[in-house]
Amino acid sequence: MDLRVVLVEPLYQGNVGSVARVMKNFGFSDLVLVGPCKLEGEARAMSSHARDLLENAKIVSSLSDAIEDSNIIIGTTGVSGLKFDEHLRVPAFSPREIKQRLTGASGKVALLFGREDQGFCREELGFCDMIMTIPTSEVYPVMNLSHAVAVVLYEMSNIEAGELPLADEFDVRLLHDHIAEVLDDIDYPEHKKEKTRLMMKRIFGRACLLEREVQTLRGILRRIQQNLR
């Protein structure tokens, strides 16, 4: 499995170094940082023998740059996250469930981790195909960032890469544009459109669509449009 770790605006350089270390421990190397804090001595110290990985991390200014060539985008959130936008967070899968869903697929999977204090904003959650939550105690569910990465990578590291080619991110985007078009064509209520589009993104995201499935879905949409005219 071709796995990328994306840290969104990490606040503490020690955490970034620790994440680099645990990535190397589990055999991963693709680290992307979106607008990170300064990375100096403490980050290098915590990365230990993964300094190469830290130094090769790609630094970008926006999340969309970080995920542009990814097939599946998975956001990791704490259970106790802010209560806004429940429909953006539910359902959330455990690392093991995510692993099961990805088993047999091939392609680039971007694992997103949010800020240490605030997690993700609404727009960032909207990018995600699936939401992952590590099952923790209700008494104290907030994990240290690098611990969360350690647990997730431990779970993901023995994923057996399979033969099924996941749909290209570009084609999936076209599918979602196409769905939006059809919603327009059928005069779907304006105030429901955004929510519904997001819900479709989640549903098909969780399904990990294959290339030919995207084509079939678009074929159905095209035929609906032909028949509407």
Added chain:
Amino acid sequence: MDLRVVLVEPLYQGNVGSVARVMKNFGFSDLVLVGPCKLEGEARAMSSHARDLLENAKIVSSLSDAIEDSNIIIGTTGVSGLKFDEHLRVPAFSPREIKQRLTGASGKVALLFGREDQGFCREELGFCDMIMTIPTSEVYPVMNLSHAVAVVLYEMSNIEAGELPLADEFDVRLLHDHIAEVLDDIDYPEHKKEKTRLMMKRIFGRACLLEREVQTLRGILRRIQQNLR
């Protein structure tokens, strides 16, 4: 599972604080420290909201004091540990194998973690009933102490992921009947229908639809039909 974490002569107080935090994250509280380093501000800072656990940690001077009331003693070692005493280290089980072995048992399990630099000495390894090793990359197998604890406790904790309110099977069946109806309405090619219906069943099956998602999807289908007429 009645689980105790024993840190043998930890060298860095930040690690001890981090271990306290991740223990509380996974619902454990029994922490014993054998001859630890000084525990001051940095340990408290890293423990975050698990300061109570850090302050209640039992400090002892010898490993035998730390494990005297334990039923099973498990030592965690890195694969790349010193090469002495191979027979003391082998066989080593993964955290998952250890969990399977402990399932159904009752009693106190002591999980031992060694020094950050040297791990365990020969005598300490001799105390252990089982040896556990986290599967890591050969390139860089040495994990940070608190990361190792995080991975092991994640595996050992029986905290279940929350129950997803999945859609009722009856409603999902209605959804698929509805899709079939729409395929009829749009004169979808007869010879492709069965295959396509099956594909839709697969896609939505993998997505594990929620109740309100089924309702939204059916709402879209209804509106397509209205607009077709």
